[in-house]
Amino acid sequence: MAGLNVDLVSTDRKVWSGIARAVSVPSVDGQIGILTGHTPILAVLRPGTVRVTADDAEPFEVQVTGGFVSVDDNLVTVVADEITLGTGVEG
Amino acid sequence: MAGGSQRVYRQRIKSTQSLKKMFRAQELIAASRIGRARTRATAATPFAQAITRAVSAVATHAHVDHPMIEPRHDTAKVAVLVVASDRGMAGSYSAAIIRETERLLERLEREGKEPELYVAGRRAISYFRYRGRELSEQWSYGSDSPSSEVANEIADALLAAHSAAAEDGGVAELHVVYTQFVNMVTQRPRVVRMLPLEVVEGVVEHDEVEPLYDFEPSVEVVLDALLPRYVRSRIFSFLLEAAASELASRQRAMHTAVDNAEDLIRNYTRLANQARQADITQEISEIVSGADALAAAK
Numbered sequence: 001m002a003g004l005n006v007d008l009v010s011t012d013r014k015v016w017s018g019i020a021r022a023v024s025v026p027s028v029d030g031q032i033g034i035l036t037g038h039t040p041i042l043a044v045l046r047p048g049t050v051r052v053t054a055d056d057a058e059p060f061e062v063q064v065t066g067g068f069v070s071v072d073d074n075l076v077t078v079v080a081d082e083i084t085l086g087t088g089v090e091g
Numbered sequence: 092m093a094g095g096s097q098r099v100y101r102q103r104i105k106s107t108q109s110l111k112k113m114f115r116a117q118e119l120i121a122a123s124r125i126g127r128a129r130t131r132a133t134a135a136t137p138f139a140q141a142i143t144r145a146v147s148a149v150a151t152h153a154h155v156d157h158p159m160i161e162p163r164h165d166t167a168k169v170a171v172l173v174v175a176s177d178r179g180m181a182g183s184y185s186a187a188i189i190r191e192t193e194r195l196l197e198r199l200e201r202e203g204k205e206p207e208l209y210v211a212g213r214r215a216i217s218y219f220r221y222r223g224r225e226l227s228e229q230w231s232y233g234s235d236s237p238s239s240e241v242a243n244e245i246a247d248a249l250l251a252a253h254s255a256a257a258e259d260g261g262v263a264e265l266h267v268v269y270t271q272f273v274n275m276v277t278q279r280p281r282v283v284r285m286l287p288l289e290v291v292e293g294v295v296e297h298d299e300v301e302p303l304y305d306f307e308p309s310v311e312v313v314l315d316a317l318l319p320r321y322v323r324s325r326i327f328s329f330l331l332e333a334a335a336s337e338l339a340s341r342q343r344a345m346h347t348a349v350d351n352a353e354d355l356i357r358n359y360t361r362l363a364n365q366a367r368q369a370d371i372t373q374e375i376s377e378i379v380s381g382a383d384a385l386a387a388a389k
Contacts, residue, residue: 007141009137010138011139011323011324011327012134012239013134014134027307029308041305041307042261042304042305042313042317043305043307043308044304044313044316058124066316068145068317068320070148070304087197
């Protein structure tokens with residue numbers, strides 16, 4: 001099965017974009033794990049860590065300061081006011 | 092007498108030359124910044140797109156009332172945000188924006204509304220202040236490279252005004268006047284009604300029924316988080332587009348100014364040459380007539 005198309009977007013730029021196997025985001029109600037075929041969802045994020053298990057690279061984490069995530073047809077868009085790179089992400 | 096007019100012309104040539112240098116420098120500065128401004132505008136689009144998609148998803152799936160979607164009828168006040176430049180030397184850029192604003196204000200007043208001005212950019216601030224217009228809020232923010240912090244500040248002020256109660260000076264609508272960057276040659280002043288939100292631009296065009304979204308924790312909370320961000324991102328993109336437009340018109344205006352300066356220099360050089368030639372001719376004729384007079388006296 002095809003992976004998730006993930007876009008990490010902050011106010012002024014696209015931070016990361018690629019294929020991932022799994023994404024974990026901090027929703028206001030708790031961490032949500034997203035795998036392929038996840039039901040469409042729009043969730044509000046609290047400040048926390050987004051963990052992306054990329055398809056062809058090491059898993060990495062970024063810190064977000066709040067925003068939202070939308071999942072639709074294996075298209076995951078994490079939109080945050082600010083995204084700071086955590087460990088394991090290049091560039 | 093001789094040399095007097097020559098000196099005047101030389102002086103004018105010199106001053107025009109130094110002006111030309113300044114114009115040229117401004118042109119080059121604008122040209123070098125415009126690329127960056129456009130890159131920033133494009134870099135901000137993924138965010139705007141993502142948020143627009145999300146807003147339209149909510150709007151199509153959930154039928155909820157939200158103060159930012161519903162029209163307000165309890166107050167006649169409306170906010171007008173004017174995005175102009177901090178500095179001049181950009182041709183008709185500021186004038187066009189101000190003209191558009193005046194037109195909008197007139198229209199709003201005709202409709203029985205009370206426009207309140209929120210002005211970004213020193214040129215527009217001084218224009219309205221000179222005319223005794225009261226400004227609700229003003230920002231001079233470095234209009235050729237706006238930061239997202241300024242955009243947030245502006246957006247938050249406007250959102251606060253929109254959510255305030257009528258007796259606290261709340262506003263029913265929000266209009267934005269900014270300059271749309273069409274391309275390097277065309278920039279157009281444009282009026283957008285931001286609040287209450289209505290048409291959501293850039294809705295995905297595919298015909299199939301959109302999937303049913305889950306909202307977490309609830310539709311209301313999602314909208315509460317989404318809509319202010321939407322407004323902020325729109326205002327940020329307006330500022331970025333206005334910045335690109337400002338730089339483009341500055342570049343063009345300065346290019347014309349350089350051309351004009353060159354024309355002037357050419358004209359003055361001709362006049363100076365003419366004056367020099369006239370002086371020489373006069374001197375020669377004086378010498379010749381002097382020599383003639385001496386020869387005749389013998």
